[in-house]
Amino acid sequence: MSRVYNFSAGPSMMPEKVLKQAAAEMLDYQGSGQSVMEMSHRSKVFQGIIDSAESLLREVMNIPDNYKVLFLQGGASTQFTAIPMNLGTKSGKADYVLTGQWATKAQKEAARYIQANVVASSKDKTFSYIPKLDPDTFTKDADYFYICMNNTIYGTVYHELPQTGDVPLVADVSSCFLSTPLDVSKFGVIYAGAQKNMAPAGLVIAIIREDLIGNAMDICPTMLNFKTHADNGSMFNTPPCWTIYIAKLVLEWLKNDIGGLENMKKINETKAAILYNFLDNSNMFKGTVVPEDRSLMNVPFITGNEELDAKFVKEATANGFVNLKGHRTVGGMRASIYNAMPIEGVEKLVAFMGEFEKANS
Numbered sequence: 001m002s003r004v005y006n007f008s009a010g011p012s013m014m015p016e017k018v019l020k021q022a023a024a025e026m027l028d029y030q031g032s033g034q035s036v037m038e039m040s041h042r043s044k045v046f047q048g049i050i051d052s053a054e055s056l057l058r059e060v061m062n063i064p065d066n067y068k069v070l071f072l073q074g075g076a077s078t079q080f081t082a083i084p085m086n087l088g089t090k091s092g093k094a095d096y097v098l099t100g101q102w103a104t105k106a107q108k109e110a111a112r113y114i115q116a117n118v119v120a121s122s123k124d125k126t127f128s129y130i131p132k133l134d135p136d137t138f139t140k141d142a143d144y145f146y147i148c149m150n151n152t153i154y155g156t157v158y159h160e161l162p163q164t165g166d167v168p169l170v171a172d173v174s175s176c177f178l179s180t181p182l183d184v185s186k187f188g189v190i191y192a193g194a195q196k197n198m199a200p201a202g203l204v205i206a207i208i209r210e211d212l213i214g215n216a217m218d219i220c221p222t223m224l225n226f227k228t229h230a231d232n233g234s235m236f237n238t239p240p241c242w243t244i245y246i247a248k249l250v251l252e253w254l255k256n257d258i259g260g261l262e263n264m265k266k267i268n269e270t271k272a273a274i275l276y277n278f279l280d281n282s283n284m285f286k287g288t289v290v291p292e293d294r295s296l297m298n299v300p301f302i303t304g305n306e307e308l309d310a311k312f313v314k315e316a317t318a319n320g321f322v323n324l325k326g327h328r329t330v331g332g333m334r335a336s337i338y339n340a341m342p343i344e345g346v347e348k349l350v351a352f353m354g355e356f357e358k359a360n361s
């Protein structure tokens with residue numbers, strides 16, 4: 001068996017240890033005589049799994065007690081609707097910053113239900129930077145202020161959070177979840193689709209300040225109402241049991257093998273630095289994002305020549321570096337280097353890029 005280095009933006013690489021453990025427990029989870037795939041979500045065994053997933057997440061992220069952790073479905077995209085329907089009920093206004101496709105989709109969806117103001121955008125330069133924000137331009141009585149923290153497609157991240165005062169900050173953290181420590185108390189809601197940096201597809205984790213639950217619009221579907229899931233321990237209906245189980249294994253790996261989010265951050269900084277240093281010194285490849293807003297997770301780069309980009313992607317694939325083709329709106333390449341990508345994977349990629357550069361210049 002030979003495994004590739006998978007630079008996919010999501011679904012993406014998982015820690016090998018987690019895959020092996022899931023394989024070992026596939027037919028008989030801890031003496032239950034069943035796979036987690038097969039067991040009732042109302043069983044004691046599964047209750048143990050979801051409870052430990054939540055308590056591990058609370059521990060690893062240091063989540064304050066006045067926040068609920070919800071295990072949801074529908075992908076991050078469903079939260080584009082759930083957020084305005086649950087939070088947009090006082091003034092019916094919210095502010096959005098457009099830093100890419102996901103933020104834009106979220107704003108468009110919110111605008112169907114509330115007044116979703118765009119306070120800033122970086123669309124003018126293909127979202128290659130995070131716009132500077134002036135709090136004087138924010139809506140004073142907004143129900144919330146919305147950002148997409150790490151922009152998966154464009155490779156930017158907020159290194160500083162907007163100063164929103166009493167207005168709850170809502171962040172889509174799908175592609176930077178668990179990559180560094182995060183001060184949860186600075187947010188009203190954070191949510192993440194699991195398939196980027198946590199688990200297989202099918203699970204969204206939402207971390208919500210308690211006072212923001214229970215104010216949903218009357219028309220809010222029961223399944224999108226945060227209160228439904230908060231009141232029922234994320235078991236109003238059948239949760240994505242298998243994915244929650246894998247998330248639990250990943251959290252155990254983060255806690256016990258990595259040693260927590262401070263260490264995870266150091267490893268992620270090391271990996272990103274290897275790649276960015278190479279890009280900054282290369283005569284062929286260059287990064288597309290302004291240096292001060294670079295993401296630790298998603299690194300887009302180009303050669304400036306589409307044929308050469310295609311040749312690179314093809315040869316990289318043949319050498320075991322897969323899913324490097326960039327998003328169609330940026331072109332070129334994108335390396336997603338989430339938590340599970342080992343340092344060695346980035347070192348080998350950079351060595352390969354160096355050889356390619358030599359051979360083709």
Ligand SMILES: *Cc1c(COP(=O)(O)O)cnc(C)c1O
Pocket residue numbers: 010074075076077078102148150151152172173174175193196
């Ligand atoms: C992938 C992604 C989404 C969409 O996630 P789905 O689970 O496919 O709905 C939303 N936001 C960000 C930041 C993403 O990276």
